[in-house]
Amino acid sequence: MGVFSTSDTTTTGHEQVIFCQDKHTGLKAIIGIYSTALGPALGGTRFYPYASEDEALHDVLELSRGMAYKNALADLDLGGGKAVIWGDPDQIKSEALLRAYGRFVESLGGRYYTACDVGTYVSDMDVIARETRYVTGRSVEHGGAGDSSVLTAWGVFQGMRAAAEHLWGSPTLVGRRVGVAGLGKVGKHLARHLLDDGATVLATDVNERARDWVRSTYPQVDLAADATELITSDIDVYAPCALGGALNDETVPMLRAKVVAGAANNQLAHPGIEKVLADRGVLYAPDYVVNAGGVIQVADEIEGFNFERAKLRATRIYDTTREILRLADDEGVPPAVAADRLAERRMAEIGRLRAIRVR
Numbered sequence: 527m528g529v530f531s532t533s534d535t536t537t538t539g540h541e542q543v544i545f546c547q548d549k550h551t552g553l554k555a556i557i558g559i560y561s562t563a564l565g566p567a568l569g570g571t572r573f574y575p576y577a578s579e580d581e582a583l584h585d586v587l588e589l590s591r592g593m594a595y596k597n598a599l600a601d602l603d604l605g606g607g608k609a610v611i612w613g614d615p616d617q618i619k620s621e622a623l624l625r626a627y628g629r630f631v632e633s634l635g636g637r638y639y640t641a642c643d644v645g646t647y648v649s650d651m652d653v654i655a656r657e658t659r660y661v662t663g664r665s666v667e668h669g670g671a672g673d674s675s676v677l678t679a680w681g682v683f684q685g686m687r688a689a690a691e692h693l694w695g696s697p698t699l700v701g702r703r704v705g706v707a708g709l710g711k712v713g714k715h716l717a718r719h720l721l722d723d724g725a726t727v728l729a730t731d732v733n734e735r736a737r738d739w740v741r742s743t744y745p746q747v748d749l750a751a752d753a754t755e756l757i758t759s760d761i762d763v764y765a766p767c768a769l770g771g772a773l774n775d776e777t778v779p780m781l782r783a784k785v786v787a788g789a790a791n792n793q794l795a796h797p798g799i800e801k802v803l804a805d806r807g808v809l810y811a812p813d814y815v816v817n818a819g820g821v822i823q824v825a826d827e828i829e830g831f832n833f834e835r836a837k838l839r840a841t842r843i844y845d846t847t848r849e850i851l852r853l854a855d856d857e858g859v860p861p862a863v864a865a866d867r868l869a870e871r872r873m874a875e876i877g878r879l880r881a882i883r884v885r
Contacts, residue, residue, distance in 0.1 A: 539561075559637060564603050568607060571611060593608050600825075652665050682716055704763040713767040716767060800860040812850065
């Protein structure tokens, strides 16, 4: 087992990028630490069959930066990090591989806390925790918070309510038609909140099993054939809840919704898309603001998890989203720019306090 490269990445603003490899188990992982200005970096581990090492590296750099901003606006005393394990989890995931990865996390001495992400689950965190103290998102029976998708969906719902109030004057989705793209762990919970609030839901997913689940559980939900049909339908709100890049040069011109608020990370495919949305009159609730419920949940685990406390903290995503949308209007900038400014301000102001020596 050995780290084959460790570097301080200056061109992207990252503090550290760690490449991890264990040939015996087939582990190839990259841990990206963007910032520890507010505290130890926290972010999940994604297990995904990337086409190349460059693609894996690009993903971890983007995701870890996003986590720094997300944690800052979630009012957490935690920095931003992320990790990816390169490979098909159905083919190479094993106890030995996960425990090898856990040892790399442990070797960082608490600079990085990991959690679940795409391709990793609560049961995987339990295995990783056998080798490191610096893991969250464990099962309840192992002292953890359990599935973080519960509060992720709750936070997205709160952000969506704030956007609805900002645009339509009332913090409710009653009578609105919401398009949910992605019926995974988060999308399913979000659909339930929307239905309970009186919204109608149009949904889609590439996985037929997820579609079947919705048909049987929520027969009142309409299903679109694919994401293109969904975004070109007559919807009020678009909720991207799958992988990133959903808002791009192809999809934004077709989008009929007036609000975008979803759980997916890195929804903006490239810089400038936020301005295109604003120019088209689409109100974008920044992804890393509204989807912070999950990280709030797993961060609470570090203190000794209390679900009601974590849910109250996630409910405040409503207030944070309102503040950002007001700031965007006041400063004449897209909400994504306003959110970045708030996050950067907090990281700079609180990070500066590290210069004050404490015995």
